[in-house]
Amino acid sequence: xxxxxxxxxxxxxxxxxxxxxxxxxxxxxxxxxxxxxxxxxxxxxxxxxxxxxxxxxxxxxxxxxxxxxxxxxxxxxxxxxxxxxxxxxxxxxxxxxxxxxxxxxxxxxxxxxxxxxxxxxxxxxxxxxxxxxxxxxxxxxxxxxxxxxxxxxxxxxxxxxxxxxxxxxxxxxxxxxxxxxxxxxxxxxxxxxxxxxxxxxxxxxxxxxxxxxxxxxxxxxxxxxxxxxxxxxxxxxxxxxxxxxxxxxxxxxxxxxxxxxxxxxxxxxxxxxxxxxxxxxxxxxxxxxxxxxxxxxxxxxxxxxxxxxxxxxxxxxxxxxxxxxxxxxxxxxxxxxxxxxxxxxxxxxxxxxxxxxxxxxxxxxxxxxxxxxxxxxxxxxxxxxxxxxxxxxxxxxxxxxxxxxxxx
Numbered sequence: 001x002x003x004x005x006x007x008x009x010x011x012x013x014x015x016x017x018x019x020x021x022x023x024x025x026x027x028x029x030x031x032x033x034x035x036x037x038x039x040x041x042x043x044x045x046x047x048x049x050x051x052x053x054x055x056x057x058x059x060x061x062x063x064x065x066x067x068x069x070x071x072x073x074x075x076x077x078x079x080x081x082x083x084x085x086x087x088x089x090x091x092x093x094x095x096x097x098x099x100x101x102x103x104x105x106x107x108x109x110x111x112x113x114x115x116x117x118x119x120x121x122x123x124x125x126x127x128x129x130x131x132x133x134x135x136x137x138x139x140x141x142x143x144x145x146x147x148x149x150x151x152x153x154x155x156x157x158x159x160x161x162x163x164x165x166x167x168x169x170x171x172x173x174x175x176x177x178x179x180x181x182x183x184x185x186x187x188x189x190x191x192x193x194x195x196x197x198x199x200x201x202x203x204x205x206x207x208x209x210x211x212x213x214x215x216x217x218x219x220x221x222x223x224x225x226x227x228x229x230x231x232x233x234x235x236x237x238x239x240x241x242x243x244x245x246x247x248x249x250x251x252x253x254x255x256x257x258x259x260x261x262x263x264x265x266x267x268x269x270x271x272x273x274x275x276x277x278x279x280x281x282x283x284x285x286x287x288x289x290x291x292x293x294x295x296x297x298x299x300x301x302x303x304x305x306x307x308x309x310x311x312x313x314x315x316x317x318x319x320x321x322x323x324x325x326x327x328x329x330x331x332x333x334x335x336x337x338x339x340x341x342x343x344x345x346x347x348x349x350x351x352x353x354x355x356x357x358x359x360x361x362x363x364x365x366x367x368x369x370x371x372x373x374x375x376x377x378x379x380x381x382x383x384x385x386x387x388x389x390x391x392x393x394x395x396x397x398x399x400x401x402x403x404x405x406x407x408x
Contacts, residue, residue, distance in 0.1 A: 003272040005344065006309045010325050013269060013281060013310065017292070019320040020244060022174040028162055031154050031170050033214020035320040038171035040148040040162055045138035049082075050101040054133040057092045057114055057124060058105035064126025073120045077102060092124065101134060108133035141165060151322030153215070173215070173320035179243040180207040181221040181234055183251035183259055184298065189223070202372060203249035203296075203303050210307055210405070211247065215319045219243060226251065228262040235263070235293075239286045245315060246291060247307075248280075250298030260295040268295075271310075272386070274343045275302035275369035279310050292318065300372035305346055305381070308404050326404045328383060328397035334362035337396075339388045348378035349398070361398045375401075 004012060023037040052058065058077070063069055071092040077083045079098035087093060087104035095101070095108060107128050115123040141147055147161055148154075154162070154170065162170060187201040188194065201223055212218040219241060224234050231251075238246045251260040260266060263282040270278040280295030294311050296303045313325040334352055339345055349361040361382050366374040381404065383397040390396060 003270045003278075003343075005272055006325065009269055009271045009279070010310055010313055013279075013314055014317050016283070017314055017317050019318060020173055020176065023171050024174050025169050025171050027169050028159055028167060031159060031162075031172060032156070034154050034170075034172035034175075035215050036148055036150050036152045036154060036158075036170060037173045037320060038150055039146045040165070040167060040170065042141045042143060042145045042147055042165040044141070044166055045143055046141035046164060047135050047137055047139070050137050051135040052077075052095045052097055052099050052101060052108045052133065053135045054108055054110050055097050056095060056108045056110040056133060057122065058087060058095045058102055059092045059107055059109055059124060059128065060087060060089070060105060061107045061128050061130045061132070063090055064109075064124060064128050067126050069124055069126060070117065071122055071124050073122055075102065092122065106130045106134070149322075151320060153321055153323065175214075176216045176245065176315060176319040177219065177241070177243045178211045178216050178315060179219045179221045179238045179241065179246040180204055180211065181224055181238075181246060181248045183224045183226060183231070183248060185226045187223045187250075202300055203298070206300070206304065206372075207247050207249060207296075207307065210312060211315065215321070216315060221246070224248075224251075224259070226259055228259050231259045231262065235284065235291070238291055239284075239289055242289065243291060244318060246293045247296060247311060248293065249296045249303050251295065260293075263293060266293075266295070271306075272343045273305065273309070274340065274345050275299060276305045276309070276346070277302065279306050297369075299369040301348075301375055302369045304372070304375055326399055328399045330395040331359060331361045331380075331398040332393050333382060333390060333396055334360040335392050337363060337382070337384050337390045339384045339386045339390070341387045343386055345384040345386075346399075347382040347384055348374045349380045349382050350377070351379040351400075361396070 071090055074091050075083045075093040077093050077095045077099040079096055082100040083102040087102050093102050109124050109128055113125050117123055182201045182204045186198045188198050190200050208218040224230050248260055251258045260280050266280055266282040268278055268280045282293040284291045296306050316323050347363040349363045352360050352362045361380050364374050381399040
């Protein structure tokens with residue numbers, strides 16, 4: 001089997017993942033985090049009128065062409081209170097930021113440079129260019145502009161823009177229904193007694209926390225023993241609950257007890273990453289209903305890496321999102337590192353600073369693929385290339401965990 005890097009693996013898998021088709025129309029107040037399903041088109045110019053960009057005086061630029069001039073103040077204009085009159089020759093209006101420009105004016109002189117001579121008379125320096133400190137109607141958005149395209153996740157800024165163009169509701173894809181299942185005879189839920197054997201199932205809570213969010217709903221299917229017949233029953237349960245996808249941790253490798261490989265049409269997609277190694281994929285159909293099964297490693301850190309690098313971006317695509325997988329930044333490392341042969345090694349690291357204030361990625365001592373505590377202690381993952389030595393201060397690709405988990 002040919003190993004791919006993470007970007008190649010995602011492209012390969014995403015090519016066969018289609019977004020769901022069901023759409024809901026919901027109020028903006030309920031749309032945070034949802035995925036836009038239809039273009040959002042403006043019915044208004046933004047701004048809707050020419051507006052003052054600064055507190056000052058609305059003037060006719062031609063009155064100041066020769067330099068300083070004495071102008072008569074004919075009005076004070078506040079935002080939301082347009083002036084119905086006209087600014088004539090050698091006249092001006094005191095105006096506040098966001099207030100509509102009065103007819104006849106074409107520039108704003110900031111308040112700080114204007115000298116008050118009397119209650120209705122000011123000395124204004126010039127010349128001033130036409131359009132100074134003025135926001136033109138439609139300079140931000142024009143009527144008919146598509147301001148947001150389908151696939152965009154609606155965050156705070158997107159919701160503000162939707163409201164600014166007058167949207168009351170938006171069309172969004174329905175929430176993706178994702179089941180979570182762990183496999184392993186050794187797994188138990190707390191507070192089971194572990195004095196004889198076994199381990200607590202920590203992967204399932206991690207996966208549920210990762211998928212439960214604005215555009216995905218998580219469903220806890222529990223623990224499946226290492227038995228293919230039992231797994232078949234859980235697959236039927238997933239279909240019965242009308243799930244779109246099923247995340248399975250453990251049982252996705254090629255060992256005798258790895259039951260995910262018994263699924264019809266399952267494909268193991270190896271990646272040159274450690275921890276991680278790869279992801280198992282099966283596309284199952286029952287009576288016209290599709291179920292995408294994604295098999296993750298059983299070791300917690302390996303499951304964490306494959307979850308965020310491949311599984312969540314795939315689920316985001318399935319949910320209608322146009323988001324890309326997490327991308328690294330270049331950052332100097334705090335100490336020498338040696339790569340391992342054949343694979344990209346994702347080393348957990350803390351972010352520190354040197355004496356010059358430069359940010360560094362400092363690898364942690366614990367790097368085992370089952371040591372989930374090391375992820376809790378980390379801020380980042382350093383992508384260390386295979387079979388190479390890197391000196392302290394060299395730039396390496398670094399994934400910040402706060403952006404690595406952006407699909408949530």
